[in-house]
Amino acid sequence: MSIEDFKNSPDVKEEEATARKDWHSIWDSIVRFGLGEASLRVGTVIASIALILLVVWVMGRFYLQGEISEPRAALAEVEVPTATAFVKLPEFSIPDPEVSTVSLDRITKMDTTLPEKPRYEIEKYTVVEGDTIFGIAEKFNLDPSTLLWGNLYTLGDDPHRLFPGVELNILPQNGVLHTWSAGEGLNGVSRYYDVSPETIIDWPGNNLTLEEIGDFAAPNIEPGTELFVPGGKRDFITWSAPRITRDNPAVAKNIGPGSCGVITDGAVGIGTFIWPAPQRFISGYDYSPATNHYAIDIGGYLGDPLYASDNGVIVYSGWNDYGYGFMVVIDHGGGWQTLYAHMSEIYYGCGASVFQGDVIGLMGSTGNSSGPHLHFEMRHDEYGRVDPKLFLQ
Secondary structure (H helix, E strand, C coil): CCCCHHHHHHHHHHHHHHHHHHHHHHHHHHCCCCCCCHHHHHHHHHHHHHHHHHHHHHHHHCCCCCCCCCHHHHHHHHHCCCCCCCCCCCCCCCCCCCCCCCCCCCCCCCCCCCCCCCCCCCEEEEECCCHHHHHHHHHCCCCHHHHCCCCHHCCCCHHHHHHCEEEECCCCCCCCEEEECCCHHHHHHHCCCCCCCCHHHHEEEEEECCCHHHCCCCCCCCCCEEEEECCCCCCCCCCCCCCCCCCCCCCCCCCCCCCCCCCCHHHHHHHHCCCCCCCCCCCCCCHHHHHECCCCEEEEECCEECCCCCEEEEEEEEECCCCCCCEEEEEEEEEEEEEEEEEEEEECCCCCCHHHHHHHHEEEEECCCCCCCCEEEECCCCCCCEEEEECCC
């Protein structure tokens, strides 16, 4: 009987079926007792251990039968390098400074840079040709306003009074120079300049002490004493002209003989403004509130025609006593007014109606002026003194 016939015989098949049935019965019994999962885990562990033992046996049987050679024999075959010859260094001897020229060079600076020392005293500076408020202020690291505030009686808050040969006070830092007057109180003075009384007292250059001053309301300060107020500030004094309207032109009677009387009627502007001179470049000062210059200085030549920037009525025509020379002011209505200064000739008098483009006079250099130019201002009741460059066409 062959093996296939033996496997297919009825007796063998019956025995296999009985064996499978017995194993199923045993497994069902294990599962009913809740040991199915535990049995699988135990079987897995046993199988893993058996597999590890089998691997160890195979490795020991077939791969670890060779002999390990002695490491010293291998090392003996390596060539040993020859010994390095030892060279003895010469003994160090300190060189003789009288004959030796070998040394470490050191760069020597003949000039010593020292930090700038704080300045406490007021210096003097004489204006030279080409100087400006901005240039002098930058030279001494000051604000332009400080240069004016330190020279009230010399410049009068007017940058046009800067001429070669004029001697200026140069303050130690930004602030104000105050000349003490009889009857003043320290509290009032410090409040006017927006500082504390101690700020004035503690400045070393003022040479003041609390003990010497005594009562702040009546301090022991000699009239005429110049005191530096560090960090102080004040409003500029404006000498040019007040706001002159056609309703009340006499308000300008205190600035010169060019003031006008009653004006009842006249032309009204159209609200646009043309350039008032033939040339279109700034000569001298630009619009600069920092230097109390609320105008533009338009350059040109002596005798150049000057034009009415817009329609209006002349409310000032004549001499200005505060440095503007021959001056014309035109009221345009709608709150607008234009001012023309340093003229050499004036063609229209008080109350005259002029129209945009009319020649109202000639360019000159009268008053505080260093050369022919037109000092031109624009004012508005709501906006104040504005930069003309923003409105001229």
